[in-house]
Amino acid sequence: MKLNKRLNDCAKTLNDGRLLNVLSGGDVIAQELKYHAACLTSLYNRERAYLRNIEKSEQSQQWDVHPLAFSELVTYIVETAIFRLADMVYLCKQRLEKLGMLTPPD
Numbered sequence: 354m355k356l357n358k359r360l361n362d363c364a365k366t367l368n369d370g371r372l373l374n375v376l377s378g379g380d381v382i383a384q385e386l387k388y389h390a391a392c393l394t395s396l397y398n399r400e401r402a403y404l405r406n407i408e409k410s411e412q413s414q415q416w417d418v419h420p421l422a423f424s425e426l427v428t429y430i431v432e433t434a435i436f437r438l439a440d441m442v443y444l445c446k447q448r449l450e451k452l453g454m455l456t457p458p459d
Contacts, residue, residue: 362400366403367403372396426445
């Protein structure tokens, strides 16, 4: 039963149409499907690599907002003759949150 669930999860994650088509016939044990250990390992490794790439792309998107927030802060400094450091910290934190970056609580 665990093999059936694991195969279905991998096929859905990878959006593997051929594998999903085979698995749509029912339980892999009932279909008497035979998987080689090397094939299962390859499938699991493909899924892990795919998930790792998604995670890396999400992390890189979070770091891409820092230059934008910083440039807006510099613009604020240039346009404002008098400013407080606390105001700048607040503005930077507020802008990062609007751009989707998680910031620590006050």
